[in-house]
Amino acid sequence: MDQHMLGKHQMSWKEIEMPTLLRIDSSPMDASKSFSRHLTSEFVRHWQERHRDGSVLVRDLATTSLAVLTSDWIAAAYTPEDSRSPEQRARLAVSDELIAELQAADQYVIGVPMHNFSIPGALKLWIDQVARAGKTFNYAGGVPAGLLRNKHLTLIVTSGGSYEPGTARSAMDFTEPYLRSVFGFLGVTDIQIVRAGGTSSARDADSRAALLQSAGAAIRAQLQVA
Secondary structure: OOOOEEOOEEOOHHHHOOOEEEEEEOOOOOOOOOHHHHHHHHHHHHHHHHOOOOEEEEEEOOOOOOOOOOHHHHHHHOOOHHHOOHHHHHHOHHHHHHHHHHHHOOEEEEEEEOEOOEOOHHHHHHHHHHOOEOOOEEEEOOEEEEOOOOOEEEEEEEEOOOOOOOOOOHHHOOHHHHHHHHHHHOOOOEEEEEEEEOHHHOOOHHHHHHHHHHHHHHHHHHHOOO
């Protein structure tokens, strides 16, 4: 196997791999109406400017068949891999695919429209599919440990009203604390939030453009692009 050298420093294959971004959209709205989809697209565009050799994986939860967990699914997940029946492997096929995407990517961006003070139902179904013992977390001596290490996550949270910390409605926001807890449990602790609050008031083209411009500026600042 060839090895790449830089002076006396021997580079690992991880250091020379192309960076990979996983984009996840959870809005049920199409791209022409969804604020979060617009902003995840902008994030990807600027990310690609910085990582011209990188690759982007796209997961649209509105078009992915995500089932509610059943007792059969749980039994399959806790059956040792080499002992699973063909039916059990089939039940876990979507989960395995989604987890493989998380493992392959270095960075995640997730568009999250706030629904009833929390996350969209499709995103919750996705979380249930990817939070699996032995795959994305395990217990070492009875202590949980996340297995998705050295990952960076950007959450693009859109909401009809304003729920930023310090506002009157901040206590009603269960989106950010829940997602920070879930991803932290899975090992992802490097988390940035881009907020676009007040979408219900952005009814005309000018106000929509102003809201998106403000959130877009936050994305560019995070990615350090002009």
